[in-house]
Amino acid sequence: MNGFVEALADGAVVAKRNLIKxxxxxxxxxxxxxxxxxxxxxxxxxxxxxxEIPGMNYREFLMAGIFAQxxxxxxxxxxxxxxxxxxxxxxxRFRSLPMARSAVLIGRTTSDLLNNVIVIVxxxxxxxxxxxxxxxxxxxxxxxxxxxxxxxxxxxxxxAVVGLAVRSPEVVNNASFIVIFPLTFIANTFVxxxxxxxxxxxxxxxxxxxxxxxxxxxxxxxxxxxxxxPDVWPLRHPVLASVxxxxxxxxxxxxxxxxxxxxxxxx
Amino acid sequence: MADAIVAEGLVKKYGSVVALDGLDxxxxxGSIMGLLGPNGAGKTTAVRxxxxxxxxxxxxxxxxxxxxxxxxxxxxxxxxxxGQYAAVDETLTGFENLDMVGRLYHLGRQPSRDRARELxxxxxxVDAADRQVKGYSGGMRRRLDLAAALVAKPVVLFLDxxxxxxxxxxxxxxxxxxxxxxxxGTTVLLTTQYLxxxxxxxxxxxxxxxxxxxxxxxSDQLKAQVGGERLELxxxxxxxxxxxxxxxxxxxxxxISVDERSHHVVVPVSGGADLxxxxxxxxxxxxxxxxxxxLRRPTLDDVFLTLTGHSAEDEKSEEExxx
Numbered sequence: 001m002n003g004f005v006e007a008l009a010d011g012a013v014v015a016k017r018n019l020i021k022x023x024x025x026x027x028x029x030x031x032x033x034x035x036x037x038x039x040x041x042x043x044x045x046x047x048x049x050x051x052e053i054p055g056m057n058y059r060e061f062l063m064a065g066i067f068a069q070x071x072x073x074x075x076x077x078x079x080x081x082x083x084x085x086x087x088x089x090x091x092x093r094f095r096s097l098p099m100a101r102s103a104v105l106i107g108r109t110t111s112d113l114l115n116n117v118i119v120i121v122x123x124x125x126x127x128x129x130x131x132x133x134x135x136x137x138x139x140x141x142x143x144x145x146x147x148x149x150x151x152x153x154x155x156x157x158x159x160a161v162v163g164l165a166v167r168s169p170e171v172v173n174n175a176s177f178i179v180i181f182p183l184t185f186i187a188n189t190f191v192x193x194x195x196x197x198x199x200x201x202x203x204x205x206x207x208x209x210x211x212x213x214x215x216x217x218x219x220x221x222x223x224x225x226x227x228x229x230p231d232v233w234p235l236r237h238p239v240l241a242s243v244x245x246x247x248x249x250x251x252x253x254x255x256x257x258x259x260x261x262x263x264x265x266x267x
Numbered sequence: 268m269a270d271a272i273v274a275e276g277l278v279k280k281y282g283s284v285v286a287l288d289g290l291d292x293x294x295x296x297g298s299i300m301g302l303l304g305p306n307g308a309g310k311t312t313a314v315r316x317x318x319x320x321x322x323x324x325x326x327x328x329x330x331x332x333x334x335x336x337x338x339x340x341x342x343x344x345x346x347x348x349x350g351q352y353a354a355v356d357e358t359l360t361g362f363e364n365l366d367m368v369g370r371l372y373h374l375g376r377q378p379s380r381d382r383a384r385e386l387x388x389x390x391x392x393v394d395a396a397d398r399q400v401k402g403y404s405g406g407m408r409r410r411l412d413l414a415a416a417l418v419a420k421p422v423v424l425f426l427d428x429x430x431x432x433x434x435x436x437x438x439x440x441x442x443x444x445x446x447x448x449x450x451x452g453t454t455v456l457l458t459t460q461y462l463x464x465x466x467x468x469x470x471x472x473x474x475x476x477x478x479x480x481x482x483x484x485x486s487d488q489l490k491a492q493v494g495g496e497r498l499e500l501x502x503x504x505x506x507x508x509x510x511x512x513x514x515x516x517x518x519x520x521x522x523i524s525v526d527e528r529s530h531h532v533v534v535p536v537s538g539g540a541d542l543x544x545x546x547x548x549x550x551x552x553x554x555x556x557x558x559x560x561x562l563r564r565p566t567l568d569d570v571f572l573t574l575t576g577h578s579a580e581d582e583k584s585e586e587e588x589x590x
Binding site for chain 2: 006010013014016017020021024025088089090092093094095096097098099103263265
């Protein structure tokens with residue numbers, strides 16, 4: 001068996017183990033989907049009554065933003081999951097086995113990606129109930145979800161580095177919250193960026209989450225001629241920008257995560 | 268006979284803390300080596316280096332003839348590791364845990380399953396096989412963890428404090444299991460802070476303190492190093508202490524030590540049970556009031572105390588106080 005095939009096969013064994021855990025402890029996925037459902041309802045009905053998007057219904061505008069926020073938060077499970085495995089000595093066991101060094105990380109990020117798919121399905125149904133519609137073709141819609149999941153997958157690898165370095169699931173949780181919460185808010189996720197004060201506006205326009213959100217909006221057909229994207233490169237070419245961001249993050253964090261795993265010892 | 272484990276001058280530092288300070292160790296094939304030492308002596312660090320988990324700063328180590336750095340991948344196929352706390356997945360069942368480990372050793376789908384069932388049977392976990400590990404007792408978890416270490420029939424097995432935290436009954440159970448294993452020819456490196464455990468299980472014992480081996484030998488050799496038997500008595504009063512000292516003086520082969528406060532007297536002797544009878548006769552003749560008397564052989568505890576200047580328990584409680 002060559003190295004790459006072996007890494008994938010071992011990764012599949014680890015992913016299966018993670019998915020069994022999801023099935024046995026459904027609270028995790030229940031809460032991971034409940035909060036975005038709550039967000040959809042809160043924003044749709046509370047802010048939606050106050051925020052005007054010219055030429056379109058706010059709920060249509062909102063959904064791509066919530067999707068982007070949710071999948072990015074979903075990716076943080078990679079960090080908490082690895083930190084927990086570290087704490088319980090399970091990473092030590094894996095590391096003492098003759099398996100590929102990347103397999104635990106491949107398995108972990110893959111199962112977290114599948115979790116994100118489940119969450120997206122639940123949210124889409126919620127969105128459809130509150131009046132969100134896709135106005136593009138099936139393939140474009142699929143591409144929209146694809147762009148978001150690719151980005152979330154890249155973030156997973158970043159969270160893997162955090163999880164292996166920090167080693168405490170609680171700390172990973174809190175730390176990622178204070179970083180990711182503002183990241184997903186200082187963006188075009190819930191409001192247009194045009195009226196933001198100067199530095200925040202620049203940040204929001206170049207925020208990768210804005211590019212991902214804009215890409216999904218365009219691919220779902222949730223845009224309006226009355227509300228064009230700001231004239232900055234990533235928001236004018238959001239799909240390309242999102243894919244580039246994702247690839248850069250993967251190129252940086254995959255080697256970092258594998259290096260961190262190689263020397264990770266539980267205590 | 269070849270050596271299953273060879274370590275030469277292993278050094279591992281964490282910043283300014285020296286965890287291994289030139290550790291040397293040789294374990295012949297098919298034997299059990301007990302690595303005995305208090306918390307923080309470097310036992311776990313040594314196991315991690317030898318199982319390829321931890322990079323070290325200098326020295327050399329080989330397990331089953333393979334270098335732990337250069338041949339790490341190949342080496343991992345031939346060793347099993349059972350950790351200080353059971354590294355099994357709580358949400359998986361016992362069967363799923365072992366099956367997963369088998370797959371990751373690349374045994375293949377069906378052989379992994381067969382091996383998992385076989386081990387569950389051997390470790391008396393058949394009834395619990397399809398229950399989540401969450402509901403297992405501490406002893407069951409350790410047995411499962413040990414089973415996981417045996418999935419690929421390793422030639423060298425590392426057991427890092429296999430009974431720490433277990434109740435006495437589960438500990439006895441683990442000892443039986445380990446003894447059975449070694450009868451099958453596996454080489455075992457066992458770390459423990461329980462002197463009794465090393466005494467019972469190990470062929471050879473290496474006493475380790477501050478990251479280096481300070482003494483090595485069989486349990487009997489180590490005990491001989493400390494000295495022979497002694498009479499230990501507790502008497503009723505200070506007057507009795509003085510009388511005891513006078514009465515038993517002729518039996519002592521070395522200086523008699525006395526704790527005035529607890530009226531405890533220790534007399535180094537040589538001569539076995541007859542000597543105890545003789546001592547009682549002498550004390551009775553002088554009307555010494557004896558509360559307790561016994562003939563004691565040295566324990567590994569004594570060995571440890573003599574070698575390190577502190578007992579295993581002392582150091583542990585110091586650490587606990589410090590923490």
